Amino acid sequence: xxxxxxxxxxxxxxxxxxxxxxxxxxxxxxxxxxxxxxxxxxxxxxxxxxxxxxxxxxxxxxxxxxxxxxxxxxxxxxxxxxxxxxxxxxxxxxxxxxxxxxxxxxxxxxxxxxxxxxxxxxxxxxxxxxxxxxxxxxxxxxxxxxxxxxxxxxxxxxxxxxxxxxxxxxxxxxxxxxxxxxxxxxxxxxxxxxxxxxxxxxxxxxxxxxxxxxxxxxxxxxxxxxxxxxxxxxxxxxxxxxxxxxxxxxxxxxxxxxxxxxxxxxxxxxxxxxxxxxxxxxxxxxxxxxxxxxxxxxxxxxxxxxxxxxxxxxxxxxxxxxxxxxxxxxxxxxxxxxxxxxxxxxxxxxxxxxxxxxxxxxxxxxxxxxxxxxxx
Numbered sequence: 122x123x124x125x126x127x128x129x130x131x132x133x134x135x136x137x138x139x140x141x142x143x144x145x146x147x148x149x150x151x152x153x154x155x156x157x158x159x160x161x162x163x164x165x166x167x168x169x170x171x172x173x174x175x176x177x178x179x180x181x182x183x184x185x186x187x188x189x190x191x192x193x194x195x196x197x198x199x200x201x202x203x204x205x206x207x208x209x210x211x212x213x214x215x216x217x218x219x220x221x222x223x224x225x226x227x228x229x230x231x232x233x234x235x236x237x238x239x240x241x242x243x244x245x246x247x248x249x250x251x252x253x254x255x256x257x258x259x260x261x262x263x264x265x266x267x268x269x270x271x272x273x274x275x276x277x278x279x280x281x282x283x284x285x286x287x288x289x290x291x292x293x294x295x296x297x298x299x300x301x302x303x304x305x306x307x308x309x310x311x312x313x314x315x316x317x318x319x320x321x322x323x324x325x326x327x328x329x330x331x332x333x334x335x336x337x338x339x340x341x342x343x344x345x346x347x348x349x350x351x352x353x354x355x356x357x358x359x360x361x362x363x364x365x366x367x368x369x370x371x372x373x374x375x376x377x378x379x380x381x382x383x384x385x386x387x388x389x390x391x392x393x394x395x396x397x398x399x400x401x402x403x404x405x406x407x408x409x410x411x412x413x414x415x416x417x418x419x420x421x422x423x424x425x426x427x428x429x430x431x432x433x434x435x436x437x438x439x440x441x442x443x444x445x446x447x448x449x450x451x452x453x454x455x456x457x458x459x460x461x462x463x464x465x466x467x468x469x470x471x472x473x474x475x476x477x478x479x480x481x482x483x484x485x486x487x488x489x490x491x492x493x494x495x496x497x
Contacts, residue, residue, distance in 0.1 A: 194353050195294065195308065195353070197355075198294060198351060198352075198353050198354075198355050199294065199296075199306055201355040202279060202280075202294075202296065202349060202351045202355055202357070203245050203296055203304055203306065204244070204245045204246050204277035205219055205220040205245070205277045205278060205279035205349070206218070206219055206220075206245055206279075206296045206297060206304065206348055206349050207219070207220060207227060207242050207243060207244055207245060208242065208243040208245075208298045208303055209227070209229055209233055209234075209240055209241075209242055209253075209267070209347065210240060210241040210242075210243075210250075211233060211234055211235055211237040211240050212235070212237055214233075214235070215298065215301055215344055216229060216230065216233030216297075216298070216344060216346045216347045216348075217229065217233070217296075217297035217298050217344065217345060217346060217347040217348030217349075217361070218233070218242070218267070218347045218348070219279050219347070219348070219349050219357060219360065220276050220277060220278050220279055221266065221278070221279070221391055221395075222278055222395075223272070223276055223278055224268070224272060225253075225268050225269030225270075225271075225272025225276065226256065226266055226267075226268050226391070226395055227242065227253065227266065227267050227268070227269070228264065228265070228266050228347075228360065228387060228391045229264075229265055229266075229267065229346075229347030229360070230263050230264065230265065230346045230347045230360065230362055230382075231258045231259060231260045231262075231263045231264055231265040231329070232260075232263055232320070232346065233265070233346050233347045234255060234258055234265045234267060237255070238254060238255045239252065239253070239254050239255070240252075240253040240254070240255075240267055241253070242267075242269060243303070244273075244276075244277075245277075245303070245304045246275075246277070251269050251270070251271070251272075251273075252269070252270045252271070253267045253268060253269045253270060254267065254268060254270060255267055256268050256394055256395060256398070257394040257395075257398045257399060258394075259390050259394060259399075259400050260329055261329060261400070261403065261405070261494065262329060262331055262382065262386060262390050262400075262403075262405075263320065263329040263331060263362060263382065264360070264382065264386075264387060264390045264391065264394075265394070266391050266394045266395055279349060279357050280355060280356045280357065281356055281357050281384045281387070281388055282352055282354065282356035282357060282358050282384050283384065283385065284314075284333070284358075284359075284383040284384050284385035284386070285385075287311055287314055287335060287352075287358050287359075287383065287384075288311060288314075289310075289311050289312065289313060289314065290310055290311065291310060291311040291352055291358075292308070292309075292310055292352070292353055293308070293309060293310060293311055293337055293339055293350050293351060293352055293358055294306050294307070294308050294339065294350070294351045294353075295307045295308075295309070295337065295339035295340065295341055295345060295348065295349070295350050295351075295361050295379070295381075296348050296349045296350075296351060297341075297344060297345035297346070297347070297348025297349070297361055298344045298345070298348065299340075299341075299342035299343060299344040299345045300342055300343055300344050301344055302344070307339045307340040307341075308339055309337050309338030309339030309340070309377070310337065310338055310339075311335055311336070311337055311358070312336040312337055312338050312377075312378070313335075313336040314333070314335055314336070314383075315332075315333055315334075316333070316334040316335075316336050316380060317330065317331070317332045317333075317334070317463055317466050317467055318330070318331055318334050318363065318380050319331075319459060319462070319463060320362075320363055330459070330462045330463050330466045331362070331382060331386075331466070332405070332466040332467055333383050333386065334359070334362070334380045334381065334382060334383065335350065335358055335359045335380065335381045335382075335383055336378065336379070336380055337350060337379050337380070337381060338377040338378075338379075339379060340376075340377075340379070341361050341362075341363070341364045341379035341380075341381075342364070345361045346361060346362060346363070347360060347361070347362075348360070348361045349361070350381040356384075357384055357387075358381065358383070358384055359381030359382050359383045359384050359387065360381055360382045360387055361379065361381050362380055362381055362382050363379070363380050364378065364379045364380070365378035365379070365380070386404075389402070389404065390403075402493070403493060403494045403495070404469070404470070404493075405465070405466065405469075405470070405493070405494040406465050406466075406468040406469055406470050406472060406491040406492070406493075406494065407434065407435065407465060407470075407491060407492050407493060407494035407495070408434065408435045408436040408441075408447075408461075408465065408476070408489060408491065408492075409430065409431035409433075409434020409435050409436050409437060409492055410427050410428075410429065410430050410431065410434075410436045410441065410447075411427070411428045411429045411431075412425040412426060412427055412428060412447065412458045412461060413425070413426050413428055413458055414426070414456075414457040414458045414459075415446050421456075422456040422457040422460075423446070423448075423456060424446040424447055424448045424455055424456060424457075424478075424479070425446065425447040425448075425455050425457060425458045425460065425461040426444070426445075426446045426447075427441060427442065427443055427444065427445045427446070427447065428443065429443055430442060430443060434492050435489045435490055435491050435492045436476075436489060438489070438490070439476060439487040439488060439489035439490075440487055441476065441478065441487060441489075442480070444480070445478045445479070445480050445485075446478055446479045446480075447461055447476060447477070447478045448477045448478055448479060448484075449475075449476070449477030449478075450464045450465070450468075450474050450475070450476060450477070451474050451475050455477075465491070465494075468491055469491070470491055470492055470493045470494075471490065471491065472490070472491050473488060473489070473490050473491075474488075474489055474491060475487070475488055475489075476488075476489050
């Protein structure tokens with residue numbers, strides 16, 4: 122059995138979209154308890170480890186008490202949430218998922234399910250392998266829902282935190298099945314929110330550009346994809362999806378930089394996939410064009426060339442045509458098809474933008490009102 126290959130993101134791609142600054146990780150400092158000191162005070166010492174603080178307890182006792190409390194919080198969250206995190210086997214690959222409802226729906230990454238239609242699911246609290254089938258997949262946001270064929274009555278359904286409550290510095294636990302090690306947990310903090318991240322293409326599925334992702338220092342490894350990123354309030358913050366790599370180090374993993382799809386996006390997409398079998402309200406902006414990267418005379422990317430324009434969509438209404446080359450959206454320079462996808466990921470339907478483009482070598486601009494990205 123090969124573990125599911127972890128999606129990765131290039132650091133240069135994702136670090137430009139920060140909306141928050143990482144605070145000092147003081148919250149984790151309490152995890153290490155110091156050793157007990159000598160109970161006898163030195164005659165020449167002006168302070169002692171046993172000297173009461175203003176709260177009436179020795180400082181070391183307070184420190185140890187805080188560490189013990191944090192440890193208990195970790196254990197309580199693991200006990201409450203881990204049973205809702207499952208292992209998914211799709212063909213010869215392995216990933217993770219989260220029990221979404223009592224009917225047996227499980228939400229995971231689209232790249233975990235790939236092109237498969239049937240799956241084997243193992244619950245965290247059982248060794249029994251359960252059969253499941255695909256409900257629907259939405260590669261645009263790298264999300265999918267599968268459903269157990271015969272869901273047991275003992276299913277443990279996860280609770281979800283509102284994305285607006287996720288804060289930088291918040292302690293989080295990543296739960297999943299990394300490298301086939303079932304029901305594993307790693308810990309870290311929320312390092313940033315609002316990241317726009319582009320996944321690489323490969324494995325038979327197109328790379329997705331996903332906005333508003335949660336960045337975390339919790340370790341995310343192959344097999345973690347589709348698992349839960351959880352706060353100490355026992356609520357799922359997001360779905361573990363990819364880890365960053367450093368292109369200057371030959372594409373090796375960048376420790377402590379992982380990303381999760383935020384809970385609000387997960388819930389919106391999952392609800393639509395379950396009720397309609399597709400996404401009709403993506404909340405994402407589109408121009409209504411199919412594009413390819415255009416290369417200039419120096420063999421460098423020079424823009425997003427329009428291959429086709431959808432009738433009635435934003436580009437058509439703005440007067441854009443097949444053969445035009447988009448070079449900018451407002452003040453954002455566009456040199457490739459990926460650049461255009463990333464720029465649109467940070468915008469909303471109904472927003473008006475200025476499109477910079479060339480037609481027959483002449484520079485032009487057009488005002489476009491963005492429309493809704495349609496389900497693939």
